[in-house]
Every structure is written in structure tokens, then in C-alpha cells.
Amino acid sequence: MLTRILQVFLLVCLVACQQQEQQPEQAKLPLLEIGQRQLSLQQFEREIQLNYPDLSGLPDEQQLQLKSQLIKQLIDRELILGEAARLNVQISPDELDAALAEIRGSYSADEFDQVLLQTGKTYEAWVAALKLRLLTAKVSTAVLSPKIKVTDKEAEQYYLNNKEEFRRPVEIRARQMLFPSEEEALNVLKLLKDGGDFATLAQEHSHSPDSEKGGALGYFSKGQLPPEFDEILFKLPVRRLSDPVESPYGFHLFIVENRRRAGLRQFAAVKDEIKEKLYQEKEENAFHLWIEDLHKKTETIVRWELLQSQQTLNH
Numbered sequence: 001m002l003t004r005i006l007q008v009f010l011l012v013c014l015v016a017c018q019q020q021e022q023q024p025e026q027a028k029l030p031l032l033e034i035g036q037r038q039l040s041l042q043q044f045e046r047e048i049q050l051n052y053p054d055l056s057g058l059p060d061e062q063q064l065q066l067k068s069q070l071i072k073q074l075i076d077r078e079l080i081l082g083e084a085a086r087l088n089v090q091i092s093p094d095e096l097d098a099a100l101a102e103i104r105g106s107y108s109a110d111e112f113d114q115v116l117l118q119t120g121k122t123y124e125a126w127v128a129a130l131k132l133r134l135l136t137a138k139v140s141t142a143v144l145s146p147k148i149k150v151t152d153k154e155a156e157q158y159y160l161n162n163k164e165e166f167r168r169p170v171e172i173r174a175r176q177m178l179f180p181s182e183e184e185a186l187n188v189l190k191l192l193k194d195g196g197d198f199a200t201l202a203q204e205h206s207h208s209p210d211s212e213k214g215g216a217l218g219y220f221s222k223g224q225l226p227p228e229f230d231e232i233l234f235k236l237p238v239r240r241l242s243d244p245v246e247s248p249y250g251f252h253l254f255i256v257e258n259r260r261r262a263g264l265r266q267f268a269a270v271k272d273e274i275k276e277k278l279y280q281e282k283e284e285n286a287f288h289l290w291i292e293d294l295h296k297k298t299e300t301i302v303r304w305e306l307l308q309s310q311q312t313l314n315h
Contacts, residue, residue, distance in 0.1 A: 178208035
């Protein structure tokens with residue numbers, strides 16, 4: 001009986017020792033292998049922290065679901081990065097800085113922080129995603145652009161089949177000025193009525209961001225500006241000055257420079273617009289097919305058991 005107990009004890013110890021030897025070996029294996037590219041479990045955990053900083057507060061099932069989604073995104077990313085390396089396509093620091101400046105320029109500092117907060121990602125992850133988008137566009141251009149053509153005939157056929165898209169509503173071209181007080185607006189209105197040039201006075205006196213362009217708003221139709229502006233502008237005769245119009249921003253002066261009647265835009269006027277639209281559609285379809293083809297041609301290994309074991313260790 002004692003001998004039997006010792007045998008069982010030795011067997012249990014042997015199995016335990018084997019498991020302890022296997023676990024460190026398994027831990028050395030990468031979580032992802034995408035062709036020649038690899039991503040370790042530690043690198044993946046870093047990606048989790050960057051993309052989902054508050055993941056630990058979610059239920060296990062939801063955590064695994066988000067991790068699974070991220071793995072699929074990372075596989076696509078590594079495929080694109082692999083092709084970028086093969087084609088020697090890179091994003092320079094100047095290109096990244098220019099893209100960052102363009103995006104930030106449309107927001108105030110507080111608005112940008114709020115937008116970033118809504119994404120649920122860290123700033124580092126957001127910049128990495130932007131860089132990947134820029135790189136993807138470059139790779140797509142290098143690989144797909146030579147294969148994509150849109151002919152004039154295709155554009156014309158699209159126009160004939162979708163004429164309703166090109167029916168233009170009544171449009172007006174106008175200029176504006178903005179002032180912090182009604183008194184200031186009335187003073188400039190007097191200068192205008194005395195023969196002053198609207199664009200010149202807008203550059204000199206207007207507080208609106210478009211003052212550098214003489215207050216030019218370009219062509220627009222109803223609904224593109226606040227309703228209180230539409231109410232004034234679309235009733236205002238051409239070359240007639242408005243009285244001061246109050247808004248949450250201050251007091252505005254408007255002048256309508258031209259009015260275009262509603263009608264069907266001619267093909268010649270929209271041909272380039274149509275060709276750009278068709279090109280983008282073809283490029284998007286070609287890109288999805290290209291990614292699918294990369295998936296088929298590239299051996300990919302995902303060690304899901306490493307994720308499961310990591311989830312267990314975290315509890």
C-alpha cells in the first residue's frame with residue numbers, strides 16, 4: 001500500500017515538473033506570427049494598454065472580445081507593414097507632422113483633447129493609428145493606383161444613370177462681417193453705404209475668421225448656414241446690404257454677390273467630380289481584395305491559448 005502511494009506521489013511530481021518546464025517554453029513563443037513578422041504576448045499587452053487603457057474594468061467575456069478584435073486589426077497592420085517594408089515605403093517625420101498640424105488646426109486645444117478622450121485611446125495610440133493610415137494610403141497608391149483607371153465613358157454613364165445627384169438647388173454667393181457689438185456693426189454699415197468696399201472693410205474691421213478673404217463665404221444653398229442666416233440671405237436682393245443680424249457669435253453684416261438658379265449641372269461641370277468618386281470606389285474595392293489576397297498568401301499563427309493563460313494569471 002505504501003509503495004502504491006509513493007508511486008502516485010512520484011507520478012504527480014513528475015507531471016508537475018513537466019508542466020513547469022513546458023510553461024516557460026510556451027511563454028517564449030510569440031502570440032502572433034504573420035509571415036516573417038512576429039508579435040510577443042508582452043508587445044500585445046502594450047497594444048492593449050495603448051488602445052484600451054481601461055480594459056481591466058470590463059467583464060472577462062468583453063475583454064476577450066476586444067482582444068480578439070485587436071488581434072485581427074494587428075494582423076492587418078502587420079501585413080501592411082510587411083508590404084511597406086518590401087516596397088521601401090515610409091512616412092517621414094515631416095509628413096506626419098503636417099498631417100498632425102492639419103487635424104489639430106481644425107480644433108481648439110480643448111476640443112482636440114475632448115475628441116481624443118472620446119476615442120478611448122491614448123495620444124500615442126492615436127498618433128500610431130494616424131501614421132498607419134498615412135502609410136496604408138502610400139502603400140495603396142504604390143500597389144493599386146497603376147491598376148485603377150476611370151474613363152470618361154464610365155463617368156458619363158454614371159452621370160446618365162444618376163442625374164438626380166446633380167440637380168442643384170438655388171445657390172447664392174455672399175460675404176459677411178462679424179462684430180462684437182451692434183454699434184460697431186452700424187458704424188461699418190455707414191461706411192459701406194457711403195461707398196466703402198465690402199471685402200476691403202471686412203479685412204480691416206471684421207472679427208470673423210474669414211476676414212482675410214474679405215469675408216467670402218463662397219456659394220452655398222439653404223441649410224448649410226444657421227437658419228437665422230438663411231432667413232436673411234435668401235431674401236436679400238443681389239448687391240443689397242443687410243442690417244446687423246444678431247447670433248451667438250455677435251452681430252453680422254451680409255451682402256449677396258450672386259444668385260444661381262436651381263437646375264441640372266452639366267456633365268462637363270461635374271466630370272472630374274464623378275471620376276474622383278468612381279476612382280475612390282474602385283480603390284476601396286481593390287484594397288479589400290488586396291488585403292484578402294495577402295491573408296491567403298501569408299501564413300498566420302495566433303496562439304489563443306497564450307491569451308487564455310494570461311487572462312487566468314490576471315485573476
